[in-house]
Amino acid sequence: MVLARASVVVAAVLALGIPVFSQAPSQQAVASPAPEPSGAAPKTLSTRVVSYSIDAKLDPAKHTITASEMLTYQNLTGQPQQTFPFHLYLNAFQPQSTFMTEVHLAGTRGAGPDSEWNPKHYGSITVDKFEVEGVGDLTGKMEFIQPDDHNPNDHTVFQVTLPKPVAPKASVQFRIVFHDQLPKVVERTGYAHDFDMVGQWFPKVGVWWKNAWNCHQFHATTEFFADFGTFDVKITLPQNEIVGAGGDLVSTVSNSDGTKTVAYHSEDVHDFSWTASPSFTVVEDSWTGSQGPVQIHVLMSPGHMPSASRYVTALKGTLRLFDQWYGPYPYDRITVVDPPHGGADAGGMEYPTLITAGTAWDTPKGLLAPEIVVEHEFGHQYWYGMVATNEFEEAWLDEGINSYTEVKIMDALYGKDTSALNFPFVQMSDTAFERAGYLSEPDMDPISRLAWQFIGSGSYGDVTYGKTATMLVTLEKIIGEDTLRNALHTYFMRYRFTHPTGEDFLKTIEEVSGKDLRWYFNQAVYGTNLLDYAVSDAHSDPLKWWEEKSHFGPSRKKDEVYRTYVTVQRKREFVFPVDLEVKFDDGSAATEHWDGQDRWVRYHYDRTAKIVSAEIDPEHQITMDRDYFNNSYVKESNESAVYKLRNIWTFGAECLSQLLAWMT
């Protein structure tokens, strides 16, 4: 989920461009039969707790879905289970829901605080019938619960208690008939024109985790959490609709009423989403990695075709580097959905083997927003898709880790200093972009905060994405970039297809690095202390300062010894060891390493040379430092930067003056 952040970059630069018509003829997906089963049972990648079989019918005119769902739940909790909670995420799109109440208070992507309610944004999921195999109709036993905030108007979670518990290792089958009303897209799911993005659209059972049911309400700043399993989904819709889904297309059957039924199968995933629009243009490609070929399906919206090649190039580079650095991508497909004009709020989102990207008709090549979105959303196939952390309670484990791997991959693919903006007159790296997010709200909330308990959506975004990425980049300074990469590889390989916690991640880093990093994690992950070290003083005085100087002759005697003082100060509460490099005017240098514990430290040097500069963190690895500008001191004043800023500011002021004069 990065489109809102990418939009900031977009807003930073005026867009130029030439319109390109893109109404290439629509293509229908081609049916391919399911492969013949081999003799031996296939090895599964995950522990398949759930098996969903859904038959759905889309009415694209009304943006409604009627469906029936068969959910087979394997009770692997080790305990008898009698009460089962379910998510009904679509009910969040109602004015009195917890989600909308929080949006109105503190905003979310696509909607700021004090947003007015638009009836078109109404969405719902209604369970018409709830049956349990061998038990019967339990529709009347459904009860809405609100485990997080006790808002009785929030209907995003319901639970059902069975007459008898399901024994450990036994399974239970739920038959659920439901219908959806998709909202005009405001957050991830919904419609825009003839485009339907269908995510979080079916009743989804909660997760038994840490010895209890984990089934949170849908909040303005939360995402999702579910168990692994299989999905068999049939979708009936008009024949002219082009469908994209997170699964392998099994068959396409034309029906006599002008509709078609497409069937998908997906395994070792924890969600299923799909999209449909008659206006897509399909772009097919493929990539071959360590696990074999991966089919790439890109569904482009009208007016956005110039970005198709950018999506594909970024995706292939990302696939390659993830495969090399972190682990293999085990699926045989990835679908990229490009939301249309007016549907941008469906963009920048991840689902297993399906991602939504985002671009505009006039996105210039120097603005790498489409590349960043595709890279980020694909990254979620690893951090969230396979390493399926709890996005409600530890959002940083998917968004933050993914933002870190995003900056590493963007830097590798597009240049260390130009991976977000690359124009002749302005540049910016993706690392700096994430850091800018961190700096805008650096100390309101810790990284480890529960996702719905941040002070607002701004802090959630800036901390979860920006601060986590910056925290991990700074961690490279302590353990090394290669070690951190190895740690992420180990973490992925160990915890893929499971639900690890933050502590699992941090302990893996400590294990791989062989270092005790608690001092760092306690401050950076669990705390809100700010990190700011500064060179507060640097000067050289003659050692024999008391001797009178002659007014005639050279101002500096040959072989005169100078005492140079450099004071480094810890301005904030975060304690971090820092390096100091001092340079002298005879070309020599001195390097110090300070543990950063005290408030300040002073070094002195007796040399025949004077100080030229003093710099903390000369390799610029401590990206968490609040203020780069006080990290160094140069004796010789250099006003170039200020004059440059003055040129720009003065020109702007003069243009404004001319404009106002024109209007008088």
Next chain:
Amino acid sequence: MAESRPKAFLAGAGLVWKWQRLVWWIFAVTLIFGIFSTQGMVERAGSKLNHSLASRRLVDGFDLSAILALGTLPESPLQIEGPTMLHFSVVFAIFMLFATGGIVATYLRDEKPRTGTFFEACGYHFWRFVRLFIYLAIVFAIVGGIGAAFGPIYDHINENSISPFPAVYFMSAAISFVLLVLMIVRLWFDMAQVVAVADDERRMHQVLRRAAGLLRHNFFSLFGIFLSISIIGSLLVAFGLYVWMGLLSPHSIIGAFLLSQLLVLILIGTRLWQRASEALWYREHAEAGVQEPAWTPSPVIVSSSVATDPAS
């Protein structure tokens, strides 16, 4: 009438060049105001940047994140100087309203703008131009209302098209239309100012009526001059910006300053070129055939120590 276009168009440029001290006066005031409005930011930014190695990120190229980082600091030196910039710009606009009388009189009379006569003309016409400005503000507000009315239409087109282009084309057309109307209004009031100075007319509604009549009967001639000069100025400024952002070395501070000020000179020069062309056009085509502005400066009394003998 058609012959007047190249004549006033080119002669206007000649007039601006001839009395280029007007351009330099206005440029000097613009530059001084521009420097004043940024002085606070410069001092605060200097304390942060002048002795810091991190400032290289702004000099070797232009790292936008450095600006963002500066902006997020608690004592940010880049707290936008919006109010200061705006205040100085408003003061400048008032100055230009004051100076317009002298500028138009200079071009009508085609005489060297001496300081005394120039400012006397400025003062003489200032309150008339203030009244004209009030009328202008009303008309601009009406045009603004028309522009705002396009918003719901744009939204409607946006809502009903999956392709972005219908709305983009509509907005482009709407913006072009509004700009065209604004330019016509500006030209109307420019001519009103010329009429007010040339005919020494005190009644602004009369001035506006006469200017409207001139514009109506000579629209293509007058607007052709105005638009041509605008296009030339815009192209020059666009090219200059391209050179500044795309070709000039990021280390070039003096070069960037000179180029930016050249662009400001072009903006001022093209605006005065329009005023000069309008004044010349009016001199040639006014109904009364006025060759010289009706207003003349107050006679200057010179005392002499030499006694005059009527008999000698």
